[in-house]
Amino acid sequence: MSNAIQAIRGMNDILPDEAPIWQHIEKIFRETLHSFGYQEIRLPIVEKTELFKRTIGEATDIIEKEMYTFLDRNEDSLALRPEGTAGCVRAGVEHGLLYNQIQRLWYQGPNFRYERPQKGRYRQFHQCGAEVFGIATPDIDAELISLSARMLEQLGLKSHVSLELNSLGSPESRLAYRKQLVEYFTAHKDQLDEDSQRRLTTNPLRILDSKNPVLKDLIANAPKLTDCLDSESKEHFTKLQTYLTSAGIPFTLNPCLVRGLDYYTKTVFEWVTTELGAQGTVCAGGRYDGLVEQLGGKATPALGFAMGLERLVLLVQQLHTPKQSAADIYIMSENDMTFQKGLELASKIRDKFPTLCTMLHCGGGSLKNQFKKADKSGAQVAIILGEQEFASQSVAVKALRLTAPQQMVRWDDLISHLEMLPAFGGYSL
Numbered sequence: 185m186s187n188a189i190q191a192i193r194g195m196n197d198i199l200p201d202e203a204p205i206w207q208h209i210e211k212i213f214r215e216t217l218h219s220f221g222y223q224e225i226r227l228p229i230v231e232k233t234e235l236f237k238r239t240i241g242e243a244t245d246i247i248e249k250e251m252y253t254f255l256d257r258n259e260d261s262l263a264l265r266p267e268g269t270a271g272c273v274r275a276g277v278e279h280g281l282l283y284n285q286i287q288r289l290w291y292q293g294p295n296f297r298y299e300r301p302q303k304g305r306y307r308q309f310h311q312c313g314a315e316v317f318g319i320a321t322p323d324i325d326a327e328l329i330s331l332s333a334r335m336l337e338q339l340g341l342k343s344h345v346s347l348e349l350n351s352l353g354s355p356e357s358r359l360a361y362r363k364q365l366v367e368y369f370t371a372h373k374d375q376l377d378e379d380s381q382r383r384l385t386t387n388p389l390r391i392l393d394s395k396n397p398v399l400k401d402l403i404a405n406a407p408k409l410t411d412c413l414d415s416e417s418k419e420h421f422t423k424l425q426t427y428l429t430s431a432g433i434p435f436t437l438n439p440c441l442v443r444g445l446d447y448y449t450k451t452v453f454e455w456v457t458t459e460l461g462a463q464g465t466v467c468a469g470g471r472y473d474g475l476v477e478q479l480g481g482k483a484t485p486a487l488g489f490a491m492g493l494e495r496l497v498l499l500v501q502q503l504h505t506p507k508q509s510a511a512d513i514y515i516m517s518e519n520d521m522t523f524q525k526g527l528e529l530a531s532k533i534r535d536k537f538p539t540l541c542t543m544l545h546c547g548g549g550s551l552k553n554q555f556k557k558a559d560k561s562g563a564q565v566a567i568i569l570g571e572q573e574f575a576s577q578s579v580a581v582k583a584l585r586l587t588a589p590q591q592m593v594r595w596d597d598l599i600s601h602l603e604m605l606p607a608f609g610g611y612s613l
């Protein structure tokens with residue numbers, strides 16, 4: 185084993201044990217997104233590096249130090265996508281999906297960032313994102329947030345997460361605010377840590393996002409972005425709050441919420457939890473009215489969010505024990521000839537009960553041994569194809585979880601017999 189190759193640090197295998205919880209979350213998300221009229225879009229994992237540089241912003245963590253880039257054989261610089269919005273907007277512009285129309289889109293899949301791996305932070309991680317294009321009014325901000333709220337609620341997380349809200353205003357009001365902030369932090373430069381001193385010239389708003397406890401008071405006393413908002417952004421923000429209140433979605437205003445990416449305008453929000461340690465943000469989103477135009481499309485208002493699936497898996501795992509996946513029917517056979525009949529019967533059973541798991545024993549062995557495997561599989565029912573049964577064109581059917589006697593059933597009657605079994609009471613056959 186010493187020379188066995190291992191996975192890349194921070195890139196995890198999702199093992200069969202964990203797959204049911206991922207499938208559960210993905211199913212709930214797919215259904216909830218559908219119930220709000222969102223359509224799925226599937227996007228490439230690799231894009232031109234330029235796409236992310238132009239959209240995310242040169243002075244962000246992602247572009248400065250987190251992106252996986254490489255030259256392909258053609259010497260073009262390509263990148264593994266660090267997030268989904270840029271690719272979604274690129275595809276929307278490229279295929280004319282955003283021109284004078286409203287789109288509600290969603291996607292999911294892996295993203296890649298070169299970060300220090302720790303609980304809730306990986307180098308390959310998965311997001312489920314939703315984006316809306318073509319609506320400038322705050323009603324859609326409220327609807328999008330209520331979609332995210334419902335997705336979390338459907339996972340049973342309602343009482344474990346809370347919503348934080350802020351407005352970044354227009355690019356102009358943000359610029360004015362940036363000036364005030366630089367003045368303030370420059371006056372207290374000696375108190376800033378190294379990272380924040382660097383950000384003072386590159387991306388001062390990011391200082392507000394610093395997790396360094398030493399800076400807490402300094403940040404708390406900094407000028408507030410909300411005090412610098414232009415009147416249109418202010419009205420947008422007030423209306424959004426009214427809508428959320430009437431939708432019964434509680435929120436906290438967090439003037440330090442600035443998000444890691446450059447492209448946001450007006451509304452920004454995060455769903456956070458205190459139950460995952462330092463990596464507490466499970467969903468992040470906001471409005472990005474300038475991005476479509478920046479990528480060569482017609483100016484189009486837009487907004488979206490992304491859920492971090494790994495953090496949600498951790499939360500759901502912490503709170504609920506997921507149902508283990510188990511077989512329903514286990515078919516065993518005594519020899520090669522009866523196995524061939526087993527192949528045929530398994531196929532018939534799957535035709536009739538496509539949602540059940542019908543496992544056909546392979547690999548031979550004694551019936552006693554096969555019984556042990558059947559028991560371990562969790563199956564409700566074993567179907568035994570012994571030589572004796574075979575001679576009378578029958579199988580033996582045994583309920584594994586009930587103390588019922590084994591029954592001989594003719595091949596032709598097998599399906600109707602299975603339909604009657606009390607062991608399948610829990611299934612809608």
Ligand code: ATP
Nearest residue numbers: 299304305306309444465466467468490491492495
């Ligand atoms: P953070 O402040 O935690 O680094 P971010 O601002 O970089 O987050 P976004 O780019 O907004 O995160 O991504 C949205 C969501 O995706 C995050 O809230 C989080 O749930 C998830 N996410 C981001 N980066 C990672 C990662 N490296 N590993 C796992 N999940 C991640």
Ligand code: MG
Nearest residue numbers: 245246299444
């Ligand atoms: Mg980050």
